Amino acid sequence: MAEEFDFKVGVLACNGIGRLVSTITRMAGNRIKELRPNEVVLLSSGALIVKDSENLALFEKYPVLVIDGCRPHCASFLCDELGKKAAAKIYVADVMAENKINVGGEKRRGLTAKGEKLVEALAQKAVAEIDRLIADEMMSTL
Amino acid sequence: MAGKVCLQPCLGLRKESVLCRQAFYVVHEDLRPDTTVLGCGPALNANVQEDVDFINTYPVIAVEACDKDCATKLVAKKGQRAARTLRVTEMAKALGIDLASLPEGQNIDTSDPAVQTLAAHLAGVVDEMLK
Numbered sequence: 001m002a003e004e005f006d007f008k009v010g011v012l013a014c015n016g017i018g019r020l021v022s023t024i025t026r027m028a029g030n031r032i033k034e035l036r037p038n039e040v041v042l043l044s045s046g047a048l049i050v051k052d053s054e055n056l057a058l059f060e061k062y063p064v065l066v067i068d069g070c071r072p073h074c075a076s077f078l079c080d081e082l083g084k085k086a087a088a089k090i091y092v093a094d095v096m097a098e099n100k101i102n103v104g105g106e107k108r109r110g111l112t113a114k115g116e117k118l119v120e121a122l123a124q125k126a127v128a129e130i131d132r133l134i135a136d137e138m139m140s141t142l
Numbered sequence: 143m144a145g146k147v148c149l150q151p152c153l154g155l156r157k158e159s160v161l162c163r164q165a166f167y168v169v170h171e172d173l174r175p176d177t178t179v180l181g182c183g184p185a186l187n188a189n190v191q192e193d194v195d196f197i198n199t200y201p202v203i204a205v206e207a208c209d210k211d212c213a214t215k216l217v218a219k220k221g222q223r224a225a226r227t228l229r230v231t232e233m234a235k236a237l238g239i240d241l242a243s244l245p246e247g248q249n250i251d252t253s254d255p256a257v258q259t260l261a262a263h264l265a266g267v268v269d270e271m272l273k
Contacts, residue, residue, distance in 0.1 A: 015153050017163055018182035018193075023249075029155070030247045046153040049187045050215040074184035081187075109167040109252045 007137045009087070009130045010059055012043045013067040014075040020108045021069035021092045024118055027111065028067065031123035036130055048078055056082070063087035063133050065126060088129040095122045147268045148200040150181040150213045150224065157244045158207035158230040161260060164250050166205070168261035174268050183216055194220065201225035201271055203264070225271065230260070237263055 013029045016022035029042050041062060047055040059082060066075045066086040079086050096103070099121040106115040149166045152159055170180045179196050186193040196202075197217055204213035204224040214227045234241050239256045250257055 014184045015155070016182040016184045017151055017153060017166065017180060018185060022182070027249060033247065042155055044154045044212075045184050046159075046212040046216070047210060049183060050210070050212045050219065052210050052212065072185055072188050072190050074182075074188040074190070077188040078184060109164065109171065110249060 007134045008039055008041050008062045009133050010041045010043045010062040010064045011067065011126065011130075012045060012048070012059070012064050012075050012079060012086075014069045015045045016069055016074060017108075019070050020103060020106050020115070023108045023111060024092055024103075024115060024122065025067050025069045025075075027116075027119045028122040028126065031119055032126050032130070035123060035127050039130060039134055045075060045078060048082065051082075059084065063137065065090070065129055065133065067122070067126065068092065087133050090122065090125055090129065092118070092122060095125055098125075145272065146177050146179055146200045147225075147271050148179050148181045148196040148202045149264070149268075150183065150186075150197070150202050150204045150217060152205065152207045152210075152213040153183045154207045154210075154212065156207055157246045157250070158234075158241065160248075160250050161234075161239075161241075161244060161256060162205045162207055162230050164252050164254075164257045165260040165264055168252050168257060169264050169268065173261060173265040177272060178268055183213060186216060186220055197222045203228060203267060203271070205230060205264070207231075226267065228264075228267070233260060233263060 013025035015026050041058050064086050066089045068075045068091045101118045151162045170178045181196045202224045203226045206229045214224045217224045237259050
């Protein structure tokens, strides 16, 4: 529905490297883009950290969904640092708890079915938020 | 110097970033676990103490997926200078890695020859820096 209106949501996943959840957020970003190719812009945390103009323009243009992997909430920190209030936030641990997914034994270098289940749950939650945000944007213009 | 090297990837979204990330896992977990630490960019930016300590304690290899040089700039933003800045595209060319054959928007298995080749090269860079 967003295609003809050019309403999009910027997805800012932490996309770190240190923990299993780093891989989960990165893979979820890819899955979200698969599910909503025309409604989503994936934002690069690395590029935003150094205020790359191309990424910064997208960050500023669209409402932003933040996905935090681990406790420091680095994606939220980055969003705050850049002076924007996130339109929505998702924390991976909440999705794990809501879906009762155990990823014990998974490796950050590559996921098995257990990890992919969490990726899918995270992506589905994100897509629901994205659909809500786009509907909200669209309604505000009618 | 402390006998270790901090591996700092750019952590972008393109496949060159994924290749770098996967190669760093191989270096840190398989090839040089005792002489490397793995620096997380978003955590460093958020002043997570472990990551701040990494760049303040060890020389940094920043590996970049493109010419934006985000990892190098992040280290500078936090008051340090990367000891080496390496670019995936240049290393791939020198090592005969066919970047065009790698998938975009997917993970790259750490057993992939491209990952293993890049990791072996980066392990050599670590050794050279610690001589």
